Amino acid sequence: MHQAFLFRRLLPLIALPLLSATQDHSLVDSAADAHLRAMFGQCIMVAAYSNGDAAHMDQLADWTRNGLVGGMIWMQGGPERQRQAINRLQKLAEQPLLMAQDAEWGAAMRLDSLSRLPWPLTLGATHDSALAWRYGQALGAESKSLGIHVNFSPVVDLNTNPNNPIIGQRAIGSNTKLVNAMSSAMIAGFHSEAVMACAKHFPGHGDSDSDSHKGLPRIAHDLNRLKALELNPFAHAVKAGVDAVMVAHLAVPAMDSTGTAASISKPIVSYWLRDSLGFEGLIFTDAMNMKGLTQDLSPGELEAQAFIAGNDILLFVADPQAAIDALVEAVHEGRISFSEVTERFQRVMAHKPPKHDASHAGMPPMDRKLMDNLSLAIAQGALTLMHDDGGIMEQSTYHVITMGNRAVASLADPGEPADGQAVALLHMADSKNPWQQAKLSADLLTASEAFQAAGHPVVLVQMGNPYGLRSLDLHRFDAVVLAYENTTFTRQAVLDMLELSPDQRTFPGRVPVNLGIHSTWSKASLSQMGLAENTLDRVNDIVMEGLNAGAYPGCQIFLARHGKQVINQAWGSLDGKLPTQVDDLYDVASLTKILATVPLLMQDHQTRGDGGLLTLTMEDLLPHLLGTAVGELSVKDVLAHQSGLPAWIPFFQDGLDSNGEWKANYLQSERSDSHPIQVAQHVYAGRHWPDSIQEQIASLTMLSQTYRYSDLGYYLFQRYLESKHGMGLDAIIASAWFEPMGIGMTYLPLDHGVDLMTIAPTEHDELFRKQVIRGTVHDPGAAIMGGVGGHAGLFAKASDVARMMQLYLDGGSYMGQSYVDEATLKAFTACVACEDGNRRGLGFDRPQEDGPGPTCGCVSPLSFGHTGFTGTFAWADPETGTVLVFLSNRVYPDADNWKISHMDIRTRIQEVVQQSVLN
Template identity: 35%
Template structure:
């Protein structure tokens, strides 16, 4: 923890403690009337209201935007005829609600105060809107991340105001100290009153900072009950001292901090009001004496919904409304019979049970709230771009950060998490109660090879038995328990068969259990404590699934803590921090300060224009900044048409591409770097030192540094295949044949086979090739044919095994391979060129380069295939100076040596194996590339770039050579470099 961060945290904590210790803050809507004009509006509206209309201002009716036109008409007439004070909207959609809202406002003489019960955002009530985490999830946030709750509240307020909503009935300030609570439960921040108060305060302040009115609930505390007040009247059988000590604590603190509203629950609390069956909403002792007088609350006192059985079981509509106002309530929510309620209150005034002055005072308070909300200058909700405005990237960023910082590791035997030494793991993912692959499984697959299994409680026993047998082949099981219900009344969505499977898998001793559900469900999973690790994300969403998978692989560390006690194994505050290993994190551009709208639009424009110009059939673009993948997108199709027998399906993110010359920096170069680290290779030695057969050749004294910078006088390339062909088009003896045999075992295509000794002829031809007359920069493939032999000679390990064991498998880059047809179906592999000259066929799943094809597809200059995501792991390892996933693959010194300019004084743009920006822009690199940047391009349309100064890692894979290499529009248009230039501009531009 840095000193600067410590000071910031201390200031934050001091601010919170000062707020709760100082004298009470008057609610802002009572002390901040915008101007004299607004005050005059309050006075004029009040004076124009009849006594009945002043009563009506204290009533908010329910509104639904997903019902019939007839319903909307009846609601409109209710608003028009009785001039109620507001509407509480429930189910519907944003555009439908906005239209209905505008209609109601147009019919109302006094603008309506619009409210919503949106504890976890508008999505609690409206489709197509943002869903934030439940408060129980937020209860897991550590103290130093609670500012995220403030950001959530502020963002939620902006969305509410965009929707024409002025009040959110949140936050929940109840302390959930009863695990069986059927109504609060996951809606509470937890069982610790201090945390509940602190987090509710952040939430409240965030909303109120953007001018939204709030309402703490459910006063005087609904956390310790086993009854749902929607269906009956709960009993809180505690002493006054107990209530003061626990339940009332958060309310007291937030009231003192300036809460604008408090919602009173329908509870029977004998210690506060001994009257049998009297709900707290109708109790003068609780509303007036305790809340208003003793606690000094000056803001709006809202009732809980007046249609709930906890109220109506003993008090019918109308009568209940009257008693509510008699008790001291300011606003009645969800009044079911407005004319009867008004009549009953009028009767109470006539009987002297309520004074007109009291009604007038509350009416003025309501109007002041409306003025504060801007209703003195009412404007309709603008429908244009409404859904887009409600779903901004910032909201997703806050959502991601809240989720990331709440995920809690509850068990971690042997520090298993985050997973390390991936090359030692045989991993299966098992998603319980999910019939199809889940977001959790898909994200797990981004990190290494993971085989997926899906089990539901309705699965046939024979199928389950087969899966059990298959799982025995793995030494690690990543189990996701997907629970589609979070409520205790539904056993948290837990099926008995699922619980048995959890116990069975945990007992294998090789399971990591991630439970996507209410933390209290852990008590319904006997045996889960036998798992090697237990991860609790608290609920089932795409964010919890994706981020839990990322945590397991160490993209970030766990910091959350359990906000409640479940049982003896899982208790309040339980937390096992895990470190970040620095593996790729998958997120959105806003997390690194880039506008996703800008970046996506720019990249889409460049790529789509290239597709339109037929510069390539399709491509995959992947970008990362500071180790965070912020754009990962597939474009176009794998072919243009079915001319060569391959239908043009869309490109997929996990498609395998022929890397072409990107092979050089993905195989040969890292191998040489490793040999340098091992003391087995010296770039300033001569070729003869590592190639003894070159001792008497014209290349004996050439220095490897010159070779790797393409200034060693080597020929650019040799068309080896041409020497195999006779003038009449037939193949020469001992070269190629159309039938496979012991003499011709090397498959160049499905119907063309190479003589077994011909590869040695290729190596001999390289050795004996003439040198260029002048020592100058000429890009040459030839030396890269030789590096596999050097690796074998220096290590005794075959080149492919060395590369895979040293880099790919530990990196989790398991798709990177030569000859991919050995491991993958052709449907996973993108075809390249139709070779009409040499192989007379479509090249699909075999290396495009002819020379590499004649070496059985395995060379140091071409032949590597793989996905963009797996290539980026290697690229990111370079950017991090040889470190990735907690392992140091290469020393920082050797990475620095190979990626710097070697001969800048000569104007050379080359590193050792790597390309670098020219000293004058020529299109080989992005325009904004820094001198420290480096990368390589490939003939088939591939490109990768690393810029340490900007934190950039970039991969572009395409098959621009389909169907012919003569199409060079990808270079003419600078597609690959222009795409990454968009990232540079996005960084410079910011959000």
């Protein structure tokens, strides 16, 4: 109803016939010009300052009376002055003015005497969408109480560039899954208060290294990368019902090859945002006075180009009269059609409130307790444990020291720490804006070293921008906790945490951006993570049953829920003598598929257009397969184990004669030029053998295309990846995944300095290698490949396997860095042929629908994982938020020991976990 009211005075204008571009110049008369000016005026938003002088207020009033503006963006001033000014201006306006404010963390961003909410990055560290909803609701309530209809929030830029000078802690995080979940909740929170949310800065300002307030940044990524990352949160915000989108001043050549700023680029605004994303809401330019836009264009022409590009509202226009003159002239020149003006005008008017409700005049000031309670909850939920060497955070008391340029001396404990007492060194940095780097001073580092030298472990609590730690080796401190900023509420959260007993002390937060530094698992109790308190006892009973029955010498189990470690324990021994430790390494066998080969194939897939890797055949990847039956197999079918490849080939038998002795051209006991490939201790394979394996696979005749688990395709995937990258599979996965993630999973552990006695032995191989296998891969085929296979060869501890599974559960991101996008993960973990009786995903195994299978039959259909021949198991369930890893060496000393399967050890443990989920 209010739209009819709004349009009534302008019905003569709307009823005018739509004029073509050629008619505009000749037929638009002065009356039509007046209507054009009225419509253009509604598309202009000027800056307003409630602390402005009388001349400024008179100027705003004059523009309002004359219909030269349709709204205002409120900048510096005070809350009550702003309310009063808005009320006066709304009374002067013939049509309601649309009032907006940049209040990303509250109106304190612009107004005096108000407290702010934590930075959006701190909110992101909580990974809690309920808190994000409250954040949006609080911002909406505050905006409404101040007469504001549009809050230019949330920032959905992915902060993937730590050198970004303008985004910083304004961003929620650097991975799409987190930003999408939190921003959607914020949008819903705004809507609960009937305030419009605006996603910014399209098409993504996060990876810029310059400030668009000072120049025109350039985003040089290709279109595939932009779609996967930068554009993804905007597409998600559109689906979440965001009311408005702000377009940035950025050059994005992949989207507009001319390098024109996005805010005045028709391909970017009209095609990518309006058409491709299907966005039907309001499109705002970023401020028209920013140097990234104003360097080459004159006032008036700047606004004309922004309107031509497809923007609805031109923000921060300095001279609305000049802008309207230029816009009307552009209509005369045929650069803007009358229909375009009408469409934009109608869209703007449809988003305005009714006249009688425009000022929120009757709204009381906001209850600030709402903001304060939320700020404390976020500060508590964001606390992140980066690492804890030796369990320092499990101590009972700490001697508190405060340092930094905003240190509060009264919070420090008096005197010196007691003998051996841990020191909590609070780095209290300047948090006056979200760009402060909060680097540690030389004095702080010296003080830390002095305390450690005196026998006091040091816990660094970073109360400031986490990027301030990027250049440091954090293990110079015994533990590191991130609090993200230095406010009354983070100080309270930190001190409360330190005063809690160790069994009550938790660190719910997870780093939302890539800091280039690594963390340990944050720990929580079973009950804190909504799991039954007797879970470990029940798991222990099953493990001990297997140990007593001789199902395995020892094992490790790691259980996490919602990203928090709840169990990390070892049982039994490695070899009947040495007790198993949680840091010992196991040969994980076929878990290698989903921990090494599949991650690299997923990355390969998402960099390709037109269906990616899954539309290709094997000969597309490996030209030497052209003309073969294997070459015609689809990559998708090979990954799903339904290509017709045989289950396996005993390649090792080629190296043995009829008496089971080594053939000299295949195997020798010393390394040489002809036999450089180490297969086991003092066993070396002929140089030709890996190529011979490739040839055997290439010459295969296919079996029926039904489900048949096969390793053979992974020999081919390994050859493809190594050919593409020009290095071994071990080096590729280490450089692309394991090293950036800071995990110790590795091929060839002995070559990387791992102590042999910390590696679980596998089989006593009397047939092929004539020895107990320890420190080299158990799988014979992978051994012939030099210990590096696409299907087997990795060694790991359970906690490192769990990191990869948690990354998958978190949508492809770890510690704020995206390794694979969520859409690709979903494609690979989904069932691709369930209707044909094949439960598998692409590389990943999935739960059986009924009967025997890899799981307990009690996990969700969304879950995924894999098992390994040596007695290993890794599974993630998005529905319960759990990651379960079981590693054992059930093949030691005899690979024919199948008690682990006959006793259902792994699946029974999984069943206990599923039954233990309380909420």
